[in-house]
Amino acid sequence: MTSSTDPSVAAAAPRGDAAAPHPTHAPPAGTGTSTGHEASLGDLLSEITQDVSTLMRQEVALAKAEVAQSAKEAGRGAGMFAAAGVAGHLVLVFLSVALWAGLGNLVGHGWSGLVVAGLWAIVAAVLALRGRAEMRKVQGAPRTAETTKKIPNALKGHEERNT
Numbered sequence: 001m002t003s004s005t006d007p008s009v010a011a012a013a014p015r016g017d018a019a020a021p022h023p024t025h026a027p028p029a030g031t032g033t034s035t036g037h038e039a040s041l042g043d044l045l046s047e048i049t050q051d052v053s054t055l056m057r058q059e060v061a062l063a064k065a066e067v068a069q070s071a072k073e074a075g076r077g078a079g080m081f082a083a084a085g086v087a088g089h090l091v092l093v094f095l096s097v098a099l100w101a102g103l104g105n106l107v108g109h110g111w112s113g114l115v116v117a118g119l120w121a122i123v124a125a126v127l128a129l130r131g132r133a134e135m136r137k138v139q140g141a142p143r144t145a146e147t148t149k150k151i152p153n154a155l156k157g158h159e160e161r162n163t
Contacts, residue, residue, distance in 0.1 A: 099112075100112050103116070150162040
């Protein structure tokens with residue numbers, strides 16, 4: 001048995017005049033002419049512009065916060081790498097001293113120092129040559145340089161000259 005006092009039915013069917021316009025579709029008060037609609041459109045555009053501006057400011061603020069957080073994490077990571085580099089350097093120093101002392105028992109401390117220094121000179125030379133070869137591979141930003149050269153023709157409307 002259904003009754004008109006059922007709350008779900010009462011909520012679904014509004015009471016009063018069924019032909020009344022929906023509040024969001026009602027014309028603004030005092031807009032009997034087209035001038036009111038133009039002002040309303042201007043107000044809407046102004047509001048949209050403000051909303052887009054606010055959104056952009058919020059996005060920039062979010063990006064700044066994310067970059068700051070990432071920079072802090074990267075700084076901590078870089079500090080850890082630097083500490084690891086110092087620790088690794090100390091390991092090499094102490095291993096070199098141990099090698100020097102061990103060879104010193106066989107050939108004398110003077111000659112063992114020269115042998116260890118010679119080994120490190122060979123390591124330094126190999127690393128320097130490999131580093132130089134790697135640096136020769138660096139090209140910079142060739143695509144950026146190429147597209148930057150095309151900008152003047154594009155600004156003049158002569159894109160066909162860029163081919």
